[in-house]
Amino acid sequence: MKIRRVLATAVAIAVTTPAVMLSVTPAFADTKPAAQPQAKPTVKELEKAAAEAQKAYDEAVAAEEAAYQAVEDAVSETAPLNVAAEKARKAADEAATAKTTADEAVTDALDDLTEAATDAEREAAEKALAEAKAAATVAATTAETAEADAKAALKLSDDARREAFKALGKAQGATKQALAAKTAADAALARAKEEENQGGGECLDEPGLTTVVTGFPSKVTAGTATTFSVRVTNGTDKDMEKVLTYASVHATDKSGAKDIAKYLKLKWSSASSPKWKTVDGDLYIDTIGALKRGEHGDIKLRLDVDAKAPAGQGLTFIAGDYFNKDGCGLTPDAAVNKFDIKAAAGKPAPKPTKTAAAGSGVTPQGSGSSVPVNTTNGSLAATGSSDATAQIALAGGAAVVLGAGAMFLVRRRRTGADV
Known part of the structure; x- marks a missing residue:
């Protein structure tokens, strides 16, 4: 008499809960409807379940590959958001340098206002100081704006990377579920075929x-x-x-x-x-x-x-x-x-x-x-x-x-x- 263990679990996963394991798609649905009890499946039904599980697994693998590529794209130096962030950082650094130069011009103009200066020299120095202060004010505003723009661009870049990694993690989880379903469905089919071909008691x-x-x-x-x-x-x-x-x-x-x-x-x-x-x-x-x-x-x-x-x-x-x-x-x-x-x-x-x-x-x-x-x-x-x-x-x-x-x-x- 042939001796076999009952593969009820694999059958349940492969056949009675297709929405849980066998319908994995790039959408990666988070909700899982409860399984409904069913009669013992036939070999034909198990073959269909195994084929669906294989298809779902293949789709999950493809989706994971796409998610991984999205991560690589997101961290690439040539990614548009990364390029924009780098450009904004460069502009902020240049604005900061311009502000420093303008501040130094104000200091130089103040140095020219000496007691020994003639009226004409003092008038020229005061004019230069006013212009320097105005330029310094503009430079400070520009630097502040550029710094804020650089931080905003960096945040967009970081957020895009974070979302890409998050999507990859979800895709990997879906692949794991799909592989589990495929393993169970294949085992259930093998079990059913063994029983059909060899007969005997349990x-x-x-x-x-x-x-x-x-x-x-x-x-x-x-x-x-x-x-x-x-x-x-x-x-x-x-x-x-x-x-x-x-x-x-x-x-x-x-x-x-x-x-x-x-x-x-x-x-x-x-x-x-x-x-x-x-x-x-x-x-x-x-x-x-x-x-x-x-x-x-x-x-x-x-x-x-x-x-x-x-x-x-x-x-x-x-x-x-x-x-x-x-x-x-x-x-x-x-x-x-x-x-x-x-x-x-x-x-x-x-x-x-x-x-x-x-x-x-x-x-x-x-x-x-x-x-x-x-x-x-x-x-x-x-x-x-x-x-x-x-x-x-x-x-x-x-x-x-x-x-x-x-x-x-x-x-x-x-x-x-x-x-």
Whole structure:
């Protein structure tokens, strides 16, 4: 019998809330209408949703590129407002110089009014002083006006730059949402096709089978290894003939745009198998074996972070499955643990990029905390979300949760014969 997890969340995002995720446009609407429950979608409906999500994502990426170009234009020295501001500043500086010259002329004219001067010289000096004072007054007014004009022109230039950065931040947020929707829609479609093509029954959620993680760090550093514990407990009223533990790790750099999971590896050991072993591509740990009612099994996990890993954010999914001759079951909730990745000492932080960033999906609550991803009621545990920044760099790692969660949910389970 084929074993699968229900992809209710991806279906809900991809199909029942198109206004939230699948209709991202350059207008970047801030309001999000509530989703309305619908029947389970067909493959055809999911194909349409996936196509719409792809189109929305492509449009969001194009809009972000345009917003980034607008930022570059706004900060360019040749931008009209910047040219006007520079011209106004030059005029203000010239007016200030003219005022200084006029003030000096007044001083010189005063110096010419000496007691030894003849009447003709005094008359000429007084005339020169009057003219100098008049010129100084005009120069002062001109300088004041020019300075005000320069400040106004600079404000216009600064405001234009600020608005360009603000628009870019909003565009990046829209791109993240669109990518999240695309990831969920693609996963939902893959799931539906798998069910259609392969048939078979589903394993049932088993609330009595629990997975608890302890000692998981809130931060890890490149070049180090951190050990933590996992306990799987059979809290049901039946014996379980075979229990497996599922464990996976996902990560992005600080921008959220680059997958850095290749720098992270999970290894496991147990009392019966103390030598550390790498969690293989199947992501299942086969060491607990049978669990009678009320019993538990313990596993040690180790998170190895390569010394070359850049700073970023990561998370793990840890869950349990059991297999009996008369059926099988899954832990309804996966323990999700979010952590920060610190670059090795002396390793410079990566520069922000303008690459289209990952989508803003649900995130686990708090750094280092273990929270459930629920697959029973049709939603990933909504425990927070990240905001787009108002600058080119954006808060990274937000989409890793939804993307990894979709991967976790859509993953095919083993057959009873395989395990």
